[in-house]
Amino acid sequence: MEMEMEMEMEMRAEEDIEIGEDITPPLTPLSFALHDSLLSSHCSSCFSLLPPHPFPPLHFNPTFPHNPHHVLSSSSSSSYCSPLCSNSDSPLHMSSAEPHLLHLLQSHPSTYPHGDSSDLRAALRLLHSLPATRPSARIAGLLTNHHKLLHHDDHQRIRDGARAMFLARKMRDEAPNVCSDNSSSVSPDDAVLEEAALCLVLTNAVEVQDKTGRTLGISVYGPSFCWINHSCSPNACYRFLVSPPPPPCSAEKTPLRIVPLGQGIQIESGVCSNNVFIKECGSYGPRVIVRSIKRIKKGEEVTVTYTDLLQPKAMRQSELWSRYWFICSCTRCSASPLTYVDQVLEEISAANFNSSSLSSDINFDRDKATHRLTDYIDDVIDDYLSIGDPESSSVRLERVLTQGLSDKQSECKEETSQQTYWLHPLHHLSLNAYTTLASAYKIRATDLSALYSKMDDHLLNALDLSRTSAAYSLLLAGATHHLFRSESSLIVSVANFWSSAGESLLTLARSSVWSQFVQRDLPVSNPSSTGKYRCPNCSLVDKFETDSFHGQVRHADFDYVSNEFIDCVTNFTQNVWNFLGLGCQYLRVVKNPIDFSWLGTIGQDIVRYSGTQVASKCGAERRISGSEAEGYNNQILKKALNPCHEPD
Numbered sequence: 001m002e003m004e005m006e007m008e009m010e011m012r013a014e015e016d017i018e019i020g021e022d023i024t025p026p027l028t029p030l031s032f033a034l035h036d037s038l039l040s041s042h043c044s045s046c047f048s049l050l051p052p053h054p055f056p057p058l059h060f061n062p063t064f065p066h067n068p069h070h071v072l073s074s075s076s077s078s079s080y081c082s083p084l085c086s087n088s089d090s091p092l093h094m095s096s097a098e099p100h101l102l103h104l105l106q107s108h109p110s111t112y113p114h115g116d117s118s119d120l121r122a123a124l125r126l127l128h129s130l131p132a133t134r135p136s137a138r139i140a141g142l143l144t145n146h147h148k149l150l151h152h153d154d155h156q157r158i159r160d161g162a163r164a165m166f167l168a169r170k171m172r173d174e175a176p177n178v179c180s181d182n183s184s185s186v187s188p189d190d191a192v193l194e195e196a197a198l199c200l201v202l203t204n205a206v207e208v209q210d211k212t213g214r215t216l217g218i219s220v221y222g223p224s225f226c227w228i229n230h231s232c233s234p235n236a237c238y239r240f241l242v243s244p245p246p247p248p249c250s251a252e253k254t255p256l257r258i259v260p261l262g263q264g265i266q267i268e269s270g271v272c273s274n275n276v277f278i279k280e281c282g283s284y285g286p287r288v289i290v291r292s293i294k295r296i297k298k299g300e301e302v303t304v305t306y307t308d309l310l311q312p313k314a315m316r317q318s319e320l321w322s323r324y325w326f327i328c329s330c331t332r333c334s335a336s337p338l339t340y341v342d343q344v345l346e347e348i349s350a351a352n353f354n355s356s357s358l359s360s361d362i363n364f365d366r367d368k369a370t371h372r373l374t375d376y377i378d379d380v381i382d383d384y385l386s387i388g389d390p391e392s393s394s395v396r397l398e399r400v401l402t403q404g405l406s407d408k409q410s411e412c413k414e415e416t417s418q419q420t421y422w423l424h425p426l427h428h429l430s431l432n433a434y435t436t437l438a439s440a441y442k443i444r445a446t447d448l449s450a451l452y453s454k455m456d457d458h459l460l461n462a463l464d465l466s467r468t469s470a471a472y473s474l475l476l477a478g479a480t481h482h483l484f485r486s487e488s489s490l491i492v493s494v495a496n497f498w499s500s501a502g503e504s505l506l507t508l509a510r511s512s513v514w515s516q517f518v519q520r521d522l523p524v525s526n527p528s529s530t531g532k533y534r535c536p537n538c539s540l541v542d543k544f545e546t547d548s549f550h551g552q553v554r555h556a557d558f559d560y561v562s563n564e565f566i567d568c569v570t571n572f573t574q575n576v577w578n579f580l581g582l583g584c585q586y587l588r589v590v591k592n593p594i595d596f597s598w599l600g601t602i603g604q605d606i607v608r609y610s611g612t613q614v615a616s617k618c619g620a621e622r623r624i625s626g627s628e629a630e631g632y633n634n635q636i637l638k639k640a641l642n643p644c645h646e647p648d
């Protein structure tokens with residue numbers, strides 16, 4: 001029965017849900033694929049790290065129907081962590097034409113010159129599990145966005161991908177060498193089904209991450225996960241279980257606590273009826289669990305985020321439009337004026353320098369300044385990731401954070417001034433810069449310690465670098481925590497940043513080089529005790545130990561625990577921050593990495609200022625009016641960041 005094909009689906013809470021509760025059981029995927037670069041290091045079934053002697057696919061070396069002597073190379077195939085994973089996944093791996101696709105892409109790279117093939121392989125697997133499928137607005141109950149995606153600028157990637165999938169399926173069914181001769185003769189009409197499956201994957205797949213946040217591959221789940229819509233202030237998040245599945249009898253029964261709006265609607269393949277959830281209870285692939293991050297009332301829509309919530313509104317909207325084809329109208333996106341978080345995430349300031357004076361500039365072109373700063377920071381981060389020179393990357397990032405970016409301005413023939421733009425310390429680019437700096441300093445410290453294993457000045461330098469890395473991790477956690485206080489759905493990022501900051505501080509505290517510092521009378525007393533630190537003013541550690549002993553999560557205590565935690569960390573930080581930031585110009589400017597009241601009356605100023613900003617959005621350029629910008633600049637950024645202005 002074909003009805004309600006274009007109806008937008010959503011998921012709602014079936015009952016009242018407290019904060020921090022699992023609201024789905026572990027859901028197994030309909031389809032999944034490791035990223036190409038991890039095929040030889042991770043299990044193609046459960047995505048866990050491979051043991052030293054991995055298991056190959058069962059019955060490998062398939063022959064082709066018309067050429068029994070031709071076999072595929074095993075280098076283009078999958079490996080498994082256990083016989084269980086190999087047994088459960090290899091039949092689909094082989095019959096979906098995944099090995100044929102990998103072989104095709106290896107032997108004829110021009111067939112698909114767009115990089116990673118995981119989308120294509122996941123789509124092939126999906127097609128094979130749903131043999132009766134024909135292209136439509138929904139396949140297996142999931143939206144494809146087929147027509148929208150094909151009008152996208154990027155549609156060539158979809159066309160090429162569909163053609164490669166079509167050829168791989170043909171190689172599987174007919175002959176191994178179809179690709180070399182006939183690739184150009186595949187018309188878009190031949191590969192319509194492949195195209196639709198690929199669009200489904202692009203619309204519904206999620207990136208699977210391990211516990212450290214590393215991306216492993218992609219996975220498509222059934223409607224109970226994929227019908228969950230996006231919000232920039234979501235009330236749920238999800239995590240993955242990346243390990244071989246437990247035996248079925250030992251699986252814990254967490255109930256599914258969300259239901260689709262309009263339950264019972266029949267969609268083509270029957271997947272949307274109640275038995276859809278049974279179909280999702282397979283036993284392999286990375287599993288996903290949805291968890292509440294806010295209290296959710298019975299009947300309320302459950303939402304997750306499809307994008308990075310630490311991006312400002314315009315970036316989130318542009319990404320959601322280009323990938324998912326909708327304009328987000330959640331409470332955060334609809335707020336007018338912009339929410340405090342969205343204002344600071346894109347806040348920049350400027351000053352004019354000329355030969356005679358330093359003056360606040362009140363008429364700078366914000367879009368131009370934003371583009372210049374964005375290009376600069378993105379370039380440095382791209383270089384860091386591709387060239388991997390942590391030293392020059394950290395120098396360049398710290399230079400722009402402290403000195404801003406300068407631009408020559410010719411306002412009239414006689415006078416040329418130099419305009420300089422600064423990023424706000426909570427600007428999203430600043431947050432990206434802190435992440436990169438924490439990583440770059442850590443790598444520099446590790447490299448130096450590896451080169452010089454004996455106790456000498458080099459090791460002390462390595463410790464200095466670890467100290468700066470820990471300081472940037474702490475700053476990142478503190479900055480996002482500050483934003484989290486206004487936007488509680490940032491809890492997932494904040495939790496990750498706090499655990500990285502905690503790990504960096506522990507690594508630093510446990511360093512064996514501390515005795516050298518103590519000898520040199522540096523301003524820290526017995527820092528190794530930090531490793532055993534127990535706050536004298538709060539009982540959080542005891543509380544967590546008791547809770548985990550009893551296996552409980554105390555929902556009602558969430559606000560209390562969160563406030564106690566931040567008070568405790570703030571106290572601790574006051575004792576160590578000056579030491580952590582020693583010798584680093586930018587970190588010295590940051591008076592406190594957790595309590596940002598040193599920036600002045602930032603909330604009020606920005607809210608007042610944003611009235612002008614929102615109104616001016618109607619004009620071609622966004623310019624700020626004189627007195628407001630001057631008050632703003634003087635109180636906040638010039639004071640904090642202008643290198644000519646020594647912080648108090």
Ligand SMILES: C[S@@+](CC[C@H](N)C(=O)[O-])C[C@H]1O[C@@H](n2cnc3c(N)ncnc32)[C@H](O)[C@@H]1O
Nearest residue numbers: 007008009143203204226227228229230324326
């Ligand atoms: C993974 S699906 C989510 C379920 C989808 N609503 C459905 O009917 O199958 C992603 C698609 O849902 C729609 N969508 C998700 N979140 C939305 C939102 N906040 N506003 C409008 N459309 C949204 C978009 O069409 C997007 O491409």
